Amino acid sequence: MSKFKESTLKTKLVTRVNRRIILAGVLKAGAVALLGWNIRKLQIEDSEDYKLLADANRVNLRLIPPSRGLIFDRFGAPIALNEQNYKVVFIREQAADPATVLKKLARIIDLEQKRQDKILRDMKKRSPFIPITVAENLTWNDFARISVNLPNLPGIIPEVGLTRHYKEFESYAHIVGYVGPISDKDLASEKPVDPVLQIPKFQIGKVGVEKKLEKSLRGTAGVSRVEVNATGRVMRELNRTQGKSGENIHLTLESNLQKFASERLKGMSASSVLIDIASGDILSLVSTPSYNPNNFVLGISQSNWNALLNDERKPLLNKATSGAYPPGSTFKMIVAAAALELGLIGLNDKVFCPGFYELGSRKFHCWLKGGHGKLTLQEAIQKSCDVYFYELARKVGIKKIGDMARILGLGQSYNLPLTGLSKGFVPTKKWKKERFGTSWLVGDTLNVGIGQGFSLATPLQLAVMTARLASGKNVTPNLIRSPNKDLEEPKDLSIRKSTLVSIRKGMFDVLNDKDGTAYKSRSTNKKFSIAGKTGTSQVRRITKEEREEGVIKNEDLPWKMRDHALFTCFAPYKNPKYALSVVVEHGGSGSKVAAPIARDIILFQLYGGIPPATAYPEKQQIEVGNKLSDIARKINLRTNVSSDI
């Protein structure tokens, strides 16, 4: 019985399948008929209309490139602008025979045969409605002559184009970057392709803010539909889709300060970063030497490019965010904070410094040959005693040092619209094992403890670290000003207030106690007293023999071998507003070279202009006064900035 049931089921299903195959066939036939009917409509019924369209290609499209967004400083002073540029473009769709038109044009303006061939090749590769630039930066005379002859030049369109121009470029080049003509490589990496990018030599951001914020700066292209006759002459515009110009961008930077800082650092291979502690806004970020981004806009010459690349002071590099240096003694605050947090040391506990620290058979030296004698934590920061921090680093251990470094902002990159951001480096045991195959040694911890050895930090990170120490808040830097965004109050760091207060006291003594390493660079205005920390980081190793024979003076070494000079500070001490870091590559000692620069820059910000000589110790007033007035003459300060003294 079940067999019988199975077989009826089978017959039933087989008929069902056959029925459905045939039904599907009928449906397919219907679809084909629909396609056929549509083809008939296109090719027979409406054929005449389409033939007309094909012959005349009556309606043409034209791309209208958007104008690039401008870049301003904090107070609306322009940094990157668009300037007018007379040029001539060619739209293939509108010309019957492009080669002849170009020949005619060559009789009016200078247009080599080679250039003509290049234009024709460019055209072949692109959609027919893309305007191809034939000549740029024309004189008014040439431009007018072409305009008069237009009836003989179908497809040729004289235009006033816009070209990027950078003002105050010396101090902004590393941040704003530059635009340059789009290359085939750029085009290949863009998916999906924005049609404006097909315009030959279209300028796109290559470096810095221009590159990182390319999408919003660029805007969207407009389209104009024009009616043309059989010879390609434009009869009228049918309609126009408005494009959108790029968005303007306001940086957090302050032009006067930026100019002052770059003038102050001129001639050195150096960088400085000044952060507003409350908001995290970067008010100044300078790297010297600089370069002229305007040279890149229309394409840079090979010789200029080589000169920039081969310069040993690396003008193209943004040292403030891409340069990573051993932080030197500026790292000591991190070790101190970690030790205080762990309760490993009391504020009155003293360590004896005989001038060296013995670890097994190895000797670790203090920078002061005779030693500092007995000192407390506050004194150790003030005098930057190495032995004290060897001892402390050993107690804390590399893991906790690394954790504190990360809490204070080292070993990470921030979300800034800059290219080539370095993360710096905070070493770990695991890293050394993987990198060198050897275990971490206590000696490595000691070296890290005084900011030598494996750890690396960028000047930006040092400024962030100082801002965090000064405020106890998780300050994060930003470079773009967005007035609509609610200012989010940064969170408190997980560091006890007493810890921070002790460290700040030490930093205050660095400048304001006569035994401090940067006493000479103090500010005498009590309202604007500065607290900071010097750092001198070695580029080379001092051998035992050399130490015995007497260490070679820094000035006697070739430039590349000299120490880096670092200084990081915040001010005013009582009510910290600004944090600043200065790094002078191969500059020598932090106290002699970096600290005076830092004082000038942070005082400039506090006073809202060139600081008065009264802010400096009496002995220095004449020398400083001359130097500052010299700088003031060189830079053109905007006067409308209110100062809040």
Added chain:
Amino acid sequence: MNSIIKILYINWPLQILILVTALFGFLMLYSVSGGNWEPWTKPQINRFSISFLLVFLMSVISISSWRKISPFSYILGLALLIAVYFFGDTGMGAKRWLDLKVIRLQPSEAFKISLVMTLAYYYHKLPLSKVSHPFYVLLPLLLILIPAIIVFRQPDLGTALVIVMIGIFVMFIAGVHFGYFLFGGISFFALLFILFQSRGTEWQLLKDYHFRRIDTFLNPTADPLGSGYHITQSKIALGSGGLFGRGYMQGSQSQLNFLPEKHTDFIFTTLAEEFGFFGTIGLLIIYSLIVIFCIFSALATTDRYSRLLITGLCMTFFTYFSINIAMVMGLLPVVGIPLPLVSYGGSSMIVIMLSFGLIQSAHVHKNNRF
């Protein structure tokens, strides 16, 4: 010896129609490259010759062997889809290609064959009484939806929809109760309706950019410089062909570079411009004949696997040419589906010829002749 006899039994009319279509393709490729064998015509002829031989080779292998490997083809296909998700090359904003050194493969295309084979295998093994049992309906649905979702995430909405369409089609042919399709269809449209109704309200079901993506998919003319431009130019080429066309290699639209992708997805427009209505209808008739011969072939077989396999693969072929032609006429959004056997391209050629190989094998071995 046996193999040579087997070859005598293949579906010769079908084989000849395939050859004729490919010849059409060579002719058009020769024209769009301006009367040159390079860069498209010669490689296309080489590829076709090899895969044409492959069809003969595949046809002598017994259909039961093909049936046995069906589930493995599914696993392989799925593995390739996952591989492309992680290692694929990105082209046109989506990850679709897998570079296997020898060939660049588009696994989502190849997967169409695996899917048809596997569903045919599934219904071959499934006792007839269970065909409409809810659980046994759910299972093949999963087999269809899992790869479709992966393809959708590439993102390639067009191919994902085609995969779902082919899969559902095989289930329909297999005899699943009609009620399921009615229910499925109604709930699909209801869901669409609700999705679009939710737009702009506070209970909106999709993100705004999802809706915008759907908009450009449905209405390419909203983007006048992208696909909208292509469709306008394509329609001008089609329409200007008229009844007899402008003559071989005389099409101004295609010869003057107004047409995009003129050697691949838009090759139908060149055909239309140069050979006119007779050319286009001619090709449409040849395609229809291929489908008709496949349907006859399917009806003549007695085992369930062969029957479902042929109809499913025939449907795949049908979707290729019908969607492509509808696309160049602006009836469907531009989804990047080639004109089978005519468009330049290795991946689609191999997929199509593989499916003909399977169809021929099923034809040769019908009624357990061998």
